[in-house]
Amino acid sequence: MDMNLSVEDLAFKNEVSSFLDDNLSEYLRTGLLRTPGVFVEPDIGEEWHKILYKKGWITHHWPVEDGGMGWTPMQTYIYEKEVALAQAPKPAPISLTLIGPVLCKYGSTAQKEKFLPRIRSGEDFWCQGYSEPASGSDLASLSMRAVLEGDKYVLNGSKIWTTHAQHANWIFCLVRTDTSVKKQAGITFLLVPLDQPGIKVAPILSMSGDHEVNQVFFDNAETLLEYRVGDEGQGWEIAKFLLQNERGGSCFAPKTLVHISDLEKYADTYETADGKTMKNDPDFMNRLAKLKLRAHALEFTELRIQADIANGRPAGPQTSLTKLISSNLAQDVQALHNELFAYEGLQLPSERPLYHDDAPEPIGSAAGQTSLAAYLNGRAATIYGGSDEVQKNIIAKQILRL
Amino acid sequence: MDFDLSETQRLFQATTERFASTVDVATRLSIRSLDGSYDKSRWQELTELGLLSIGASTEFDGLDGSLTDLSVIAETLGLNNALDPWLENGAFPVRLGNIATDDALLKAILDGSQLVSVAFAEQNNRYELFPGNTIITTRDDGSGYYLNGEKHFVLTAALADILLVTAQFNGEFGIYSVAANSDGVDTHYYRLADGSQAAALTFKQVELSLDTRLSIDFEQFQDVIAEINVLCCSEILGLSQLLLNETISYVKEREQFGTTIGSFQSIQHGLVDCYSALEQMRSLLFRTLLLEDKSGEKWRANVMGAKAFIGENAHLIAHKAVQYHGAMGITDEVSIGHAMKRIMLLSRLFGDVANNLKHYARST
Ligand SMILES: Cc1cc2nc3c(=O)[nH]c(=O)nc-3n(C[C@H](O)[C@H](O)[C@H](O)COP(=O)(O)OP(=O)(O)OC[C@H]3O[C@@H](n4cnc5c(N)ncnc54)[C@H](O)[C@@H]3O)c2cc1C
Numbered sequence: 222m223d224m225n226l227s228v229e230d231l232a233f234k235n236e237v238s239s240f241l242d243d244n245l246s247e248y249l250r251t252g253l254l255r256t257p258g259v260f261v262e263p264d265i266g267e268e269w270h271k272i273l274y275k276k277g278w279i280t281h282h283w284p285v286e287d288g289g290m291g292w293t294p295m296q297t298y299i300y301e302k303e304v305a306l307a308q309a310p311k312p313a314p315i316s317l318t319l320i321g322p323v324l325c326k327y328g329s330t331a332q333k334e335k336f337l338p339r340i341r342s343g344e345d346f347w348c349q350g351y352s353e354p355a356s357g358s359d360l361a362s363l364s365m366r367a368v369l370e371g372d373k374y375v376l377n378g379s380k381i382w383t384t385h386a387q388h389a390n391w392i393f394c395l396v397r398t399d400t401s402v403k404k405q406a407g408i409t410f411l412l413v414p415l416d417q418p419g420i421k422v423a424p425i426l427s428m429s430g431d432h433e434v435n436q437v438f439f440d441n442a443e444t445l446l447e448y449r450v451g452d453e454g455q456g457w458e459i460a461k462f463l464l465q466n467e468r469g470g471s472c473f474a475p476k477t478l479v480h481i482s483d484l485e486k487y488a489d490t491y492e493t494a495d496g497k498t499m500k501n502d503p504d505f506m507n508r509l510a511k512l513k514l515r516a517h518a519l520e521f522t523e524l525r526i527q528a529d530i531a532n533g534r535p536a537g538p539q540t541s542l543t544k545l546i547s548s549n550l551a552q553d554v555q556a557l558h559n560e561l562f563a564y565e566g567l568q569l570p571s572e573r574p575l576y577h578d579d580a581p582e583p584i585g586s587a588a589g590q591t592s593l594a595a596y597l598n599g600r601a602a603t604i605y606g607g608s609d610e611v612q613k614n615i616i617a618k619q620i621l622r623l
Numbered sequence: 624m625d626f627d628l629s630e631t632q633r634l635f636q637a638t639t640e641r642f643a644s645t646v647d648v649a650t651r652l653s654i655r656s657l658d659g660s661y662d663k664s665r666w667q668e669l670t671e672l673g674l675l676s677i678g679a680s681t682e683f684d685g686l687d688g689s690l691t692d693l694s695v696i697a698e699t700l701g702l703n704n705a706l707d708p709w710l711e712n713g714a715f716p717v718r719l720g721n722i723a724t725d726d727a728l729l730k731a732i733l734d735g736s737q738l739v740s741v742a743f744a745e746q747n748n749r750y751e752l753f754p755g756n757t758i759i760t761t762r763d764d765g766s767g768y769y770l771n772g773e774k775h776f777v778l779t780a781a782l783a784d785i786l787l788v789t790a791q792f793n794g795e796f797g798i799y800s801v802a803a804n805s806d807g808v809d810t811h812y813y814r815l816a817d818g819s820q821a822a823a824l825t826f827k828q829v830e831l832s833l834d835t836r837l838s839i840d841f842e843q844f845q846d847v848i849a850e851i852n853v854l855c856c857s858e859i860l861g862l863s864q865l866l867l868n869e870t871i872s873y874v875k876e877r878e879q880f881g882t883t884i885g886s887f888q889s890i891q892h893g894l895v896d897c898y899s900a901l902e903q904m905r906s907l908l909f910r911t912l913l914l915e916d917k918s919g920e921k922w923r924a925n926v927m928g929a930k931a932f933i934g935e936n937a938h939l940i941a942h943k944a945v946q947y948h949g950a951m952g953i954t955d956e957v958s959i960g961h962a963m964k965r966i967m968l969l970s971r972l973f974g975d976v977a978n979n980l981k982h983y984a985r986s987t
Pocket of ligand 1: 351948
């Protein structure tokens with residue numbers, strides 16, 4: 222057991238941190254800090270995307286032959302940690318982390334040639350069409366139909382909770398192509414252009430007032446046969462591969478630790494009636510300390526998984542554990558953050574974005590202004606990407622063998 | 624021993640229910656998009672129904688209702704997810720007016736002609752009720768007085784005609800009645816968790832006469848706050864009951880994996896936890912309502928304890944309600960989120976869970 226970074230790792234760490242120092246502008250940093258949503262807004266994301274693209278790091282986690290960097294798991298972790306410390310935005314995760322790797326693994330040569338460069342450059346922006354009104358946790362029950370007519374699929378049905386469909390030009394969908402077989406076996410994976418008469422995108426506002434998710438309606442929408450990924454009926458296998466990436470050989474802890482140390486800083490500036498700061502409130506500091514211990518433990522749980530991967534032992538259902546722990550921890554950090562700001566933490570502006578000059582003046586501090594919306598949006602963390610209950614079922618079955 | 628409602632209390636309950644149950648989520652959102660984020664005709668209706676006069680003394684044509692009577696109204700408003708600021712702009716100033724025996728103020732409130740907001744919160748004062756930087760000074764020539772300072776979290780301020788401002792004069796606590804449109808009152812409106820509009824106010828040399836001071840001292844003010852805190856508990860209880868009811872119906876209907884999600888044991892157990900919390904919340908509220916002596920430090924500590932307990936458990940129920948609704952629970956289209964946001968506001972009004980618990984622990 223050792224935790225020493227090799228000479229190469231150390232050099233790498235320095236390279237990453239000096240790149241971030243040189244390139245991450247105040248505008249981008251503030252933009253991220255003042256975005257209460259789950260995902261970064263495209264205008265912030267795109268700008269940072271271009272910078273990473275130029276540097277060549279935008280798809281560092283892809284296979285080398287498709288534009289990846291071939292970093293070791295340790296290097297990837299170092300990178301993610303430096304990015305978290307610098308508070309850099311995470312551009313287009315649906316394009317880069319979800320559909321990109323799927324195309325690298327399952328895409329045809331033509332599909333790779335057409336789509337991968339446009340994902341790397343940021344020219345295409347993707348959204349994910351999995352969930353349906355009647356199919357959430359039980360994804361395999363999905364019913365959106367696709368029927369092959371000549372060289373085209375005709376699509377009817379609807380997808381829901383589709384993050385950033387309002388910004389996207391492509392959607393990848395799980396669709397039902399065969400109703401006569403076992404439900405998992407009748408699912409196919411299709412790439413569908415959004416800009417066409419048969420598709421309507423309707424916004425759904427969340428309780429924070431943010432517009433992140435949508436319902437997407439397909440009324441005789443079309444896509445070409447050549448945009449099918451894999452074979453008919455292979456959709457479920459591909460979906461599972463993608464979900465693994467969504468839950469990730471994760472790196473949640475560094476970001477959470479940064480949020481906790483921010484909270485500590487705010488506590489030191491937040492005055493109470495006696496002229497002292499919340500840092501002098503033992504109860505508050507105890508609760509903060511507990512969060513910190515949970516985050517430190519999470520960091521090592523994640524590192525242990527990275528080490529396993531590096532030693533050739535695939536992570537498997539352990540990623541359900543880190544998803545479960547990190548989403549609950551993030552929610553508790555957001556709750557304490559919001560409590561710190563007392564009455565100011567109850568402000569909930571409806572204007573977006575909050576980082577532009579015409580945004581409303583915060584009452585108190587900018588951090589207080591976004592706190593509640595972030596807390597409310599954060600409630601989604603234990604629902605999307607497999608809810609708490611679903612993760613616990615997986616862990617009980619696959620790890621505890623119950 | 625009997626914990627049932629009286630005949631009159633059932634009447635209050637029915638009246639409140641009739642008034643509040645007509646606003647569904649869509650109506651709520653459209654009312655929130657009006658100027659001031661509220662429909663003043665609802666306020667008129669609420670006043671005409673007598674929902675404010677119940678809390679006023681008989682000497683001011685009120686019904687001299689008990690705290691339990693008011694609690695029934697608050698709980699019913701919660702159970703219906705009402706967006707009306709009955710508690711903060713109704714019961715609160717009415718109870719202040721009662722103690723101060725302020726005829727004119729009560730009249731203006733009870734006939735619905737004036738909406739009153741109490742300005743008690745200050746930045747850098749956290750939840751402290753004694754005003755820190757809102758100060759009254761004598762003019763240099765001795766001919767009058769000025770109010771200077773600032774408040775935030777002034778609830779429903781955009782529609783307010785009268786502000787009741789807590790301030791210091793010669794180091795002494797006082798509440799002063801200030802016309803909202805007075806010269807020197809600078810207003811910055813902003814939106815709150817429950818969609819209502821609050822204001823941050825700056826007072827710059829606002830001219831004031833000392834007879835606008837309500838005859839109420841700091842002790843009495845804290846006793847009124849305790850009463851309103853009890854009503855917060857009641858509304859929170861109603862909101863929590865609503866969350867549990869809605870979630871129980873939802874999990875009985877929503878199907879995944881070929882069965883209702885309410886058939887999964889983990890969801891059943893989670894909802895039993897909510898139910899058990901709710902029963903305990905109600906019991907502690909009853910205990911508080913039935914305490915003999917409703918003034919002084921001991922009473923106030925008991926109220927704070929109850930509010931800490933009720934606030935904390937309400938958060939637990941709200942989190943489960945959102946969780947069991949899945950993605951639907953995070954939207955603005957179902958009542959769940961609206962109830963949760965109102966719970967957050969009420970459980971933090973005059974002090975949050977941690978703050979209330981600290982006071983309770985210290986005094987018992
Ligand atoms: C902010 C946000 C963004 C999203 N973005 C996308 C997107 O871009 N694309 C996309 O396709 N989807 C997206 N989703 C949808 C997400 O994947 C679903 O919300 C999720 O799969 C849960 O489905 P559901 O919401 O229908 O809840 P349901 O499946 O109806 O679940 C309701 C409740 O029942 C519980 N439950 C379900 N099954 C069981 C069980 N077997 N045992 C115990 N409890 C159970 C759940 O845990 C939950 O608490 C997003 C969701 C959110 C909140």
